[in-house]
Amino acid sequence: MVTLTTFGYIYVGVVITLMPLVAAAFLFTRKKKVGALLLALSMLGSFIFGFWYHFLSQTNDNVTQVHGPWHSTFLWTAVALAVIELAGTVVGFRLFRAPDSLRYPASF
Numbered sequence: 001m002v003t004l005t006t007f008g009y010i011y012v013g014v015v016i017t018l019m020p021l022v023a024a025a026f027l028f029t030r031k032k033k034v035g036a037l038l039l040a041l042s043m044l045g046s047f048i049f050g051f052w053y054h055f056l057s058q059t060n061d062n063v064t065q066v067h068g069p070w071h072s073t074f075l076w077t078a079v080a081l082a083v084i085e086l087a088g089t090v091v092g093f094r095l096f097r098a099p100d101s102l103r104y105p106a107s108f
Contacts, residue, residue: 001060019041022035038092043091046088054078055078
């Protein structure tokens with residue numbers, strides 16, 4: 001069981017869980033630029049949080065603290081999650097910086 005501070009639980013609830021869902025909702029509206037920025041910031045925030053807890057801090061959520069048959073699985077899922085979060089950050093910022101013609105196709 002991973003234990004977090006009150007701030008940690010709020011951060012996970014808002015930045016890692018809620019913000020990507022709100023970003024996705026905005027991406028399907030006329031406010032695509034807001035959605036893209038929310039996506040980029042939430043994925044960047046998720047990456048920073050996950051990288052700290054999975055690779056840098058000495059908590060029970062660090063990859064070096066998981067032993068036994070689950071060590072390899074936990075390590076590779078932590079790495080995959082970091083890659084996905086970085087990809088989401090890049091996609092979000094690229095969408096945010098894209099010209100309006102790319103964000104709003106002619107069919108809309």
